[in-house]
Amino acid sequence: MGSRSFLSRLREGDEIARLITLIFAAMVVLITLLLVYELWVNSTLARHKFGLSFFVTRVWDPVTDEYGALPFIYGTLVTSAVALFLAVPLGIGASIFLAELAPPRISDTLQFFIDLLAAVPSVIYGLLGIFIVVPLMRTVIYPALNKPLGFLPIFKGPSYGVGFLTAGIVLAIMVIPYIISVSREVLLSVPRDQREAALALGSTRWESTWKVVVPFAKTGIMGSIFLALARALGETMAVTMVIGNTPTISASLFSPGDSIASVIANQFTEATGDLYLQSLIGLGLVLFLLTFVINGLARLLIIVTTEKGSKVSN
Amino acid sequence: MPGPMRMSISKVNFYYGQKQILFDVSMGIADKRVTALIGPSGCGKSTLLRTLNRMHETVHSSRLEGEILLDQQNILAQDVTALRRRVGMVFQRPNPFPKSIFENVAYGPRVNGFKGSIGDIVEKSLRNAALWEEVKDHLHKSAYELSGGQQQRLCIARALAVDPEVLLLDEPCSALDPISTAKIEELLVDLKNLTTVAIVTHNMQQAARVSDFTAFLLTGQLIEFNPTPQLFTTPGDPRTEAYITGRFG
Amino acid sequence: MNARLRWRKLVSNFMLTMTGVCAFVCVSVLFLILGYLLFNGGTSVNWNFFTKLPAPVGEVGGGMANAIVGSAKLLLAASLFGVPVGFLGGIYLAEFSGTAVASVVRYAADLLNGVPSIVIGIFAYSLVVLPFKHFSTFAGAFALGLMMIPITLRSTEEFLGAVPRMLREGAMALGASKWKTISTVIVPAAYRGILTAILLALARVAGETAPLLFTAFGNRFWSNGWNNPTASLPVMIFTYAVSPYEDWHRQAWAAGLVLLGLILIINILARTILSRGIAVPRG
Numbered sequence: 093m094g095s096r097s098f099l100s101r102l103r104e105g106d107e108i109a110r111l112i113t114l115i116f117a118a119m120v121v122l123i124t125l126l127l128v129y130e131l132w133v134n135s136t137l138a139r140h141k142f143g144l145s146f147f148v149t150r151v152w153d154p155v156t157d158e159y160g161a162l163p164f165i166y167g168t169l170v171t172s173a174v175a176l177f178l179a180v181p182l183g184i185g186a187s188i189f190l191a192e193l194a195p196p197r198i199s200d201t202l203q204f205f206i207d208l209l210a211a212v213p214s215v216i217y218g219l220l221g222i223f224i225v226v227p228l229m230r231t232v233i234y235p236a237l238n239k240p241l242g243f244l245p246i247f248k249g250p251s252y253g254v255g256f257l258t259a260g261i262v263l264a265i266m267v268i269p270y271i272i273s274v275s276r277e278v279l280l281s282v283p284r285d286q287r288e289a290a291l292a293l294g295s296t297r298w299e300s301t302w303k304v305v306v307p308f309a310k311t312g313i314m315g316s317i318f319l320a321l322a323r324a325l326g327e328t329m330a331v332t333m334v335i336g337n338t339p340t341i342s343a344s345l346f347s348p349g350d351s352i353a354s355v356i357a358n359q360f361t362e363a364t365g366d367l368y369l370q371s372l373i374g375l376g377l378v379l380f381l382l383t384f385v386i387n388g389l390a391r392l393l394i395i396v397t398t399e400k401g402s403k404v405s406n
Numbered sequence: 407m408p409g410p411m412r413m414s415i416s417k418v419n420f421y422y423g424q425k426q427i428l429f430d431v432s433m434g435i436a437d438k439r440v441t442a443l444i445g446p447s448g449c450g451k452s453t454l455l456r457t458l459n460r461m462h463e464t465v466h467s468s469r470l471e472g473e474i475l476l477d478q479q480n481i482l483a484q485d486v487t488a489l490r491r492r493v494g495m496v497f498q499r500p501n502p503f504p505k506s507i508f509e510n511v512a513y514g515p516r517v518n519g520f521k522g523s524i525g526d527i528v529e530k531s532l533r534n535a536a537l538w539e540e541v542k543d544h545l546h547k548s549a550y551e552l553s554g555g556q557q558q559r560l561c562i563a564r565a566l567a568v569d570p571e572v573l574l575l576d577e578p579c580s581a582l583d584p585i586s587t588a589k590i591e592e593l594l595v596d597l598k599n600l601t602t603v604a605i606v607t608h609n610m611q612q613a614a615r616v617s618d619f620t621a622f623l624l625t626g627q628l629i630e631f632n633p634t635p636q637l638f639t640t641p642g643d644p645r646t647e648a649y650i651t652g653r654f655g
Numbered sequence: 656m657n658a659r660l661r662w663r664k665l666v667s668n669f670m671l672t673m674t675g676v677c678a679f680v681c682v683s684v685l686f687l688i689l690g691y692l693l694f695n696g697g698t699s700v701n702w703n704f705f706t707k708l709p710a711p712v713g714e715v716g717g718g719m720a721n722a723i724v725g726s727a728k729l730l731l732a733a734s735l736f737g738v739p740v741g742f743l744g745g746i747y748l749a750e751f752s753g754t755a756v757a758s759v760v761r762y763a764a765d766l767l768n769g770v771p772s773i774v775i776g777i778f779a780y781s782l783v784v785l786p787f788k789h790f791s792t793f794a795g796a797f798a799l800g801l802m803m804i805p806i807t808l809r810s811t812e813e814f815l816g817a818v819p820r821m822l823r824e825g826a827m828a829l830g831a832s833k834w835k836t837i838s839t840v841i842v843p844a845a846y847r848g849i850l851t852a853i854l855l856a857l858a859r860v861a862g863e864t865a866p867l868l869f870t871a872f873g874n875r876f877w878s879n880g881w882n883n884p885t886a887s888l889p890v891m892i893f894t895y896a897v898s899p900y901e902d903w904h905r906q907a908w909a910a911g912l913v914l915l916g917l918i919l920i921i922n923i924l925a926r927t928i929l930s931r932g933i934a935v936p937r938g
Contacts, residue, residue: 109834113747116740117760120804124763127770130781185677193671194678195466204926205682211922212688212915213862215889219896219911220691223904268681284464285501289561292459293514293568294491298667303517308504326771328865329889333897353773353865360777360869376777380770387769488660519659 128380135374137367146374152339152355154364159371161378163339167256167349168379171331172324174260174345175267180317182264183271184306187313190272191279192287192301203276210269218333221262226253226334233257234346245343254336257345262330267320274319278312278397279305315393322386326379328353352379412437412572412602413458413493418472420453422465426626427453431472433621433631435572440594440603442617442634444610446649450626451606455574458604459493460486476572491518494570494601498577500557502549502564507541510549510560514568527567534600535563536593555586562593566600573597575605579612591616610650614638622646692915696908704909709875709886715902719910721877725792725885729871730861732796732881737803738853744804745811745849750837761809768805775801776866784870790884795871799860806859810852814845851925858921862914864889888914 138146138159149160186206190199234251241247282305290300306313336348337358352375363369411434420428427450435441435458443451453462460481462468474481481489491514502510511528520527528545532538537559541552549560558578565573575594579587594616597603607613613620614634621631622643630637630646641647703718710717744764748757779798784790818841826836842849864887871885873894878885888910895907 105835106833109837110747110751113743113751116743117747117752117756119740120744120760120767120808121763123801123804124767126782127767127774127778130778131774134777134781134785182677182681185674186681189671189674189678193674202678202682204930205685207926208919208922209681209685209688211858211862211918212685213864213889213918215862215864215892215896216688216692216911216915219892219907220688222896223695224691265684268684272681283501285497285499286503288461288464288495289497289501289503289564290513291464292461292490292495292497293517293565294487294489295517296487296663296667298670299517299663302670303513304503322769326773328771328773329893333893353771356773356777357865357868360780361872373777373781376774380774383769383771384766387766391765485660485664487664 131373131377131380135370135377138371138374141367142371142374146371147378150341154359154368157365157367159367159374161352161375163341164350164352164355164375165378166341167335167339167351168325168353168382170256170345170349171259171263171335171351172321174257175263175324176317176321178261178264179268179271179320183268183316183320184275184313186268187272187275187279188301188306190276192297192305199276203273206269206272210273212266214266214327214329215333217262217266217330221258221330221334225258225262229253229255229258229261233261238346246345249342249344249346251346252336252348254334255346255348256335256342259331259335259349259351260345262334263324263327266327266330267323270320270323271313271316274316274394275309275313278309278316278394281312282308309397311393312397315390315397318386318390318393322383322390325386326353326383328357332357352376410437411435412477413604414475415454415458416473416475418454418457418470418474420450420457420462420471420626421469423467428457429626431623431626431628433628435602435604436619437602438598439618440598440605440616441619441621442613443604443606443621443623444608444613444649445623445629447608448625449623451621451623452576454623455576455604455606456495458572458574459490459495461490461495491568492570493572493574494565494568496558496561496565496573496575496578499581500554500561502552502557502560505549506546507549507552507560508545511563511567514564518568520568528563531563531567532560534566534597535559536589536596537563553586555582555589558582558586558590559593562590562597566597570601572602572604575603577606577608580608587612610638622649624649688915689919692908692912696905696910696912699905699909700912704906704913708877709891713900717906719886719888719891719906721874722886722888722891722910723913725871725874725878726861726887726889728792728878728881728885729795729799729867729887730857732792733799733803733860734853734857736797736800737856738807740800741804741807741856742811742849742853745808746815746837746842748808748812749815750833750841761812764805764808767801771865772798772802772863773865773868776869779866779870787882789882790870790872792871792878792881792883792885795867795885795887796881798866798870799863802860802863802866803853803856806856807849807853810856811845811849814848814852815841817848818844848929851928854921854925858918858925861921862889862918864893 146161148162150162151158151160152163190202230251230253237247286308287300287305290304331351332354335350335354337350338348339350340347356372356375360372363372413435415431415433418428418431431454443455445451456462457470457474503513508528511531512524515524515527529538532541537556540556549557552560579590591612594603617634620634620637622629624645630641630643632642638650641650705718706720707718708721748760775798779794783794783797822840822844823836826840867887867890871887873890874884874886892907892910895903
């Protein structure tokens, strides 16, 4: 009958739409799986040759075809640690100001600028790193730290301007916006009467903020830190432009070094030989796993926070 | 008004931005008694309560005119942090800190630098809030594991721990079940011995049961302020009578 | 007021001021960046910059015309790949899928979003460069397109979901099929928000360098078609900045100013539209 075929045609149209959009949605999953697969498969040579000792070998020598990830893992971790050390207090401090002190319009405007900061590309940070931070390191920061504190292993030795500390400083600037955005939001969602209860007990504004509001938001703030860490671990261009690009493991923050992302960026197109290339890809796999875990933790923490907010109001 | 006044409110006008909430309110909070503020929703009773510990100042657009005295001294001229230690507050919904039961009660004394054993202060406050027996073996558990009624009593204990001269309660039972409510009402009568109490309630029967003096507010004006038995049996104003007989609100 | 209280208030005022200082420092970085770029690169953003090809290595002068065009080509091709996948996938999530499938797809998108861009570059290399044995615009566009997918997907899902029920139900009550409802009512209602989100995604990948290093690679000359390596603004900035040539540094600043300027303008526009709720459909 006329109406039945009309209906079934209708449904068919819907079916086709459903199928097509499903295919594209599935593509996203497939692409992600393919990515992991490709990383795994294309690092086979390196994995078979070095196994787990890849993680602890210091040597990275294309001439003798010996590759170890340790200097790069070290560099990645050290620069990220320096970055967090600088970014966390600044970021949390700023987010407290934006969430607790600034009137809403100013808070929103400042957050807008912070969001723009997050949009600045890595290579621009690198550009400023090379021409502003590196000279600054040589002329101001190094003397300021090395003269009085040069006996400490982390501040020992000469500085060439580039190095772990320089990279850490640039990274810190890059990840601060992530800490601020998430922490500000989490702090804003703390129920008003938590702060009021603290004030009603005779707390000063700082005491109510630091001893009640911030602890209430602490899980979300931790999440923002993990998010920042994940970004710092994977940052490539800015780091590679100021870290010095020498696979060194040194206690001194002034020493030049290398990170996983930056060695890949530098040596990938010059890698002669399969083992060389596959070792670099193996490094990429390591980086992927690292950021995968940290991102997962960050997500977990941020989810827990939003659930906590709804639980407490019972 | 019989008896000494712990606090006195004189010609208070209150504004949120351009909107006036309280109109020329004058009354007293009697020492070591329970004073209830009643009235329909939106009459300004909570707003009035919150001026007594200057909590209204957390909202930028608020403006207060008039005089509020604590022990004959104008609270608006004093340091607000010191004031709030002396005039405590319990809020409408239980709001314990994300800390243990012990730490919740200990927060006030710690932050104010109280000397002496914090443990003793915590125990005394929990006893005064009729919560000690229920939590004494679980002091280090999270406050969120308590029931709603217990959390509210914890908040009362927390407020008592700083030894306030006046305790303000803003509809403390409105989020609670009848049994918890009854427990807290019993508690309020006992609290008179420790401190002066001012309570906002939308439950007239509660006001009648618990308080010594009652103030009836309507659209920001103080209509009547009298000893409770008098206000409820022979109200002086027809609007009070209309309210307590349920004709509106 | 006793001494202890005075101290506590002092500490309070100090710490709160410090948080203000933190906020000020963080925000001022943005203006410092812009300032330095303007100061160092402002005068070099000239006609030559936009129209000339790079000069031979070591020689002064030349421009970045090929890099600008290269970036434009890369972004165009990236959008042609990434936007449909994200958009249609987002429609599936918002309109057709059950919660189990939706969570898996969302999780995959979030995962993809968190992958460091250099690893995306490795992936694109292994998929598009290795088999064909040469760098290409195509490979670079693939890498950038991949990065656009998660943002497009999530925003599409979000904005479609924000369309008021009344709009949907009104259409279906008139007998429109699901697809008709989606294409003629829901998507038009949400398209402004989705478009703005796509612009933001574009702005993000426009500045990406790492994934291009071994896909599109680079080119001192014009790149013909899509199968050849191509210069791009971000890679030029990188190459010139790390070089020992003063003149190249000057050009890197100029390129940085142009690139950041474009990205910031798109961001400001897009975010203003989104925050004003112009993009949010009203029921």
